Amino acid sequence: MSSSNFNNLLVRIGPSIARRDTKWRKAIPAKIRLAVTLRFLATGDSYQSLHYLFKISPQVISEIVPEVCSAIIEALKDIIKIPKExxxxxxxxxxxxxxxxxxxxxxxxxxxxxxxxxxxxxxxxxxxxxxxxxxxxxxxxxxxxxxxxxxxxxxxxxxxxxxxxxxxxxxxxxxxxxxxxxxxxxxxxxxxxxxxxxxxxxxxxxxxxxxxAFIRKGLFNGFSIIASPVRAL
Structure with missing residues (x-):
């Protein structure tokens, strides 16, 4: 993901995933919360593995990921949609x-x-x-x-x-x-x-x-052919 796309997504969901600092500790910034979630979605790393990378406990990460995913769905639900007209x-x-x-x-x-x-x-x-x-x-x-x-x-x-x-x-x-x-x-x-x-x-x-696309096997005595543009996409 490019930095511009990351920042654009952060602007959309930042207010809903941000948390306030307390007297005992500072809240994890919205930028870090988003980065943790995107890393998890992109790699499938375990929470324990993400703990070593971001220095956040697995228990906290287990709360961050669902919250940020819900925020992303809510923010982008009107962008990813089937044409109606x-x-x-x-x-x-x-x-x-x-x-x-x-x-x-x-x-x-x-x-x-x-x-x-x-x-x-x-x-x-x-x-x-x-x-x-x-x-x-x-x-x-x-x-x-x-x-x-x-x-x-x-x-x-x-x-x-x-x-x-x-x-x-x-x-x-x-x-x-x-x-x-x-x-x-x-x-x-x-x-x-x-x-x-x-x-x-x-x-x-x-x-x-x-x-x-044309099925490659069994056509023209076993010779493969060029498939339709679906392969290019």
Whole structure:
């Protein structure tokens, strides 16, 4: 994270995470509280490890992290949101066409496994195909890598496609009154209407709204081919 982004985030949440000094001790500054939390989120270090780095007790860190995370969610909840109007989707598609030469693209989605210790009494519920325990972060981004949707917490044993089908994003895309732009011709190809699509990898189901990359295995006698721009993103 750049220093400007850090300072911008600190300005947004600083007042809500700052604590007053007491007669017995000085409060941990809001800047340090944010730095501890971001370090934990970025690396997954244990509280004990963060204790040696920041010279703050693990008990205090265990209180800081949830508080700062809640403040970040509250401050950014209106920034990371799914477009509600057709014109907002069209603006995203226009940026994809301009920046990536890919028309009618409304976003790129994928899932990320976040490794964790096996939660108590869950057996293999969080055990994933990579041989570890995890929860899944499902995200949709625009052409500038900005998040426009995020869902986290689904069990690691569930595939990316399964997480997507059980998400509010799926409901927003496939509901009858969805604001997704209708199929229209691409410039230069006026004889055929082509739909607006979301790009994903082969963990997702290929539909009229989800366009995935070509599967590399088994095509052209085993020779791999260049995948669609979803790989570049």
């Amino acid at each position: 057709k014109q907002e989707w069209l603006a995203i598609a226009s940026n994809f066409e301009t920046g990536w030469q890919f028309p009618h693209c409304l976003g790129v989605m994928d899932g990320k496994h976040i490794v964790l210790q096996c939660p108590f009494n869950t057996n293999s519920e969080y055990y994933n195909y990579k041989g570890s325990f995890s929860i899944v972060l499902m995200a949709l981004v625009d052409s500038n890598y900005n998040f426009i949707y995020a869902d986290i917490g689904c069990q690691g044993r569930i595939s990316d496609g399964g997480v997507f089908r059980n998400s509010t994003l799926y409901e927003n895309i496939y509901r009858p009154n969805a604001t997704i732009p209708q199929s229209v011709p691409i410039a230069g190809y006026k004889n055929e209407d082509l739909p607006s699509v979301f790009l994903a990898d082969d963990a997702f189901e290929l539909t009229t709204k989800i366009l995935m």
